[in-house]
Amino acid sequence: MNAEKLSSPEVTTKLAGQPAAKAPNDAWKKNGIRPGFRHELASALAIVEALYRVKSDHPSFAWPDGLDKAHFGNVPNSTTSSDLADDPL
Numbered sequence: 001m002n003a004e005k006l007s008s009p010e011v012t013t014k015l016a017g018q019p020a021a022k023a024p025n026d027a028w029k030k031n032g033i034r035p036g037f038r039h040e041l042a043s044a045l046a047i048v049e050a051l052y053r054v055k056s057d058h059p060s061f062a063w064p065d066g067l068d069k070a071h072f073g074n075v076p077n078s079t080t081s082s083d084l085a086d087d088p089l
Contacts, residue, residue, distance in 0.1 A: 005011055
């Protein structure tokens with residue numbers, strides 16, 4: 001975040017005690033190494049991982065019709081929950 005913009009009276013008034021994540025767009029730096037990467041993406045990825053661990057055969061994980069796996073290199077056919085038991089994630 002742009003500390004100078006974040007501490008400006010205009011921004012602190014707009015935040016009104018809310019977390020800085022709710023700051024107006026002009027308080028965010030524009031030259032980050034991951035533009036657009038926000039906590040919402042991290043949360044969505046965590047939800048997908050949790051679903052996969054609980055129900056790896058969920059239809060959301062089915063390979064799309066008409067998409068050739070050969071074009072994607074080594075794609076595992078399936079992973080069981082026991083395969084993930086020692087995974088640090």
